[in-house]
Amino acid sequence: MPETPQRELTFAEAVREALAEEMRRDPRVVILGEDVAEAGTPFKVLSGLVEEFGRARVIDTPISEAGFTGVAVGAAMTGMRPVADIMFGDFLTLTMDQIVNQAAKIHYMSGGKLKVPMVLRTTMGAARRSAAQHSQSLHVWLSHVPGLKVVLPSTPYDAKGLLKTAIRDDNPVVFIEDKMMFRMKGPVPSDDYTIPFGVADVKRVGTDVTIVATSSMVQTALGAARMLEDAGISAEVIDPRTISPLDRGTIIASVKKTSRAVVVDEGHLQYGVTAEIASMIADEAFYHLDAPVKRLGAMDVPVPFSPPLEDATVPTEEALVDVVRGLFKKT
């Protein structure tokens, strides 16, 4: 077969393509959410789907997050594969009982009899001047709960492959997209591929330090790695892609090679994803480390509206470079 040049899609287009392909493949897949049909969501991620699949499969709901999430749980238990759309990750708080007490536990509590094959798609990320109730990254809340899987794609390629896996998974999967990445472009094959959960991706190979980064922080880490290159430091960037399940092996192998590690994630630092990964590294690679494991995350304050304040709360390439360089200072 002749080589076709790789297509480029935006992150939003990759998500839409994954949904469209899965909906064509499996009539049980339906989308539920606010303004998902003609509006295609405020971010236009779902534009065009209602035209192809109709209103019976791309279902506009009232502003009832708890209600339609609960309906998705029940539909998933009885033969459907719903994808519930929570417009802003901040509104996950409204769905918590249905996700945490119901979806996450039903398979276990029923002794394996019942299954909840649903996806909760939502967003995360600050820096859009949207203030404290539209800017949070709450993925760690869900990662704390056994029974849920949590996916944080960082490229269009990963978004498509991981979303297909999420839809085909027999468990409740929370799929979280950073709003700042929707327009980011990248190569995406037009064929049907999936990416397994629990398999990290080495986004950049390096020898001196391991940077473990999630979601949009992968781009931050890659930018920092380029700056570090100029300073003679070779950084390896690892994207876990799913934080639950977490690919411990790839991270540990990298740290054993580089002997230094920084973990960066846009959730708050306190009790965050970074804490979990850093403790794992300290535990499993302690004797290989030449410096303490460092963490970078959103400042532990509600996300402020004012631009100079908001900018101070999000991890930046510069801040990451400083932290990495600190690991190489002789004391």
Next chain:
Amino acid sequence: MTTETRADRTDEAIDAARGLEFYSQMVHIRAFEDVVNDLYKRAAMPGLAHLYSGQEAVAVGVCQALHRDDYITSTHRGHGHCLAKGADPKLMFAELLGKEIGYCGGRGGSMHIADQETGNLGANAIVGGSTGIATGAALSAKSLGNHRVAVCFFGEGALGQGLLYEVMNLAALWTLPVIYVCENNLYNEYTHFRETTAGEILARPAAFGIRAERVDGQDVRAVYAAASALVARAREGGGPAFLECDTYRYHGHHVGDIDRAYYRSKDEEHEWMTTRDPIGRFGEWLCEQGFAAPVTLDDIRSQAATAIEAAAQFALDAPYPVAGDVWRHVYA
């Protein structure tokens, strides 16, 4: 069940001075939103804003029925409530631009202005998120015996949120002085409320035994009359009420929502703006009563425009907070 329509009840006396005050407030709100839209288009305002233009008669009619120390809670579309309750446009603009001198030190922005001096417990970016707060303020008023009333403003989209029904039940059980003001502007973002709202809206509060009324939200006199009666009743211990106001937003859901044809027609927009405009209609009434001449109203409008421009300029010139202060106010 205590459901009734009171669209034509305007028996509350509005004299010339009061009438001009109503008019001036509505005009200031309209001017404020025009400048916000302009700041957005000039990329001079961070983020987005949800404009209140078209709904002025609701905020003004209701807040005119309140005392300064009565409480309100507001929504993402909250500038009108805030101004009608007595806020200073200078400090509001400063908040919208993220400036230190703004109402919330720039921490909150357009969707979170709060001002306890005027009883404003805050706008809210979670649909339905303030229904508990307003009901709690009413519990305080009752417990402290201070005769205050709380008004909970929300859009009809919030009818989808379960919290509203939990707190209405509490308010009815405990006879709390709270008025739930539902501004029905027909659309939850980009979806018509008929597609998201089953049954009759007023039947919902009525099921809890809450007094429920509906009023033409483009008629400030009607809103004022209805709100005055319900507020007085609540203040005297008569318990909660629900007031549905039929209204319309003139702009998009937010300032960036320009292409709206897929969810509402230009004809519909035109119809509301030309035949039911709350400012135009009330201006005509003032003239008919001999309370104002058209030229007086022209003056009020141009003075408002000038004052609002000056307020915006004040905010544009004000300094941002310093980044080092980002830690302040996380805890009290």
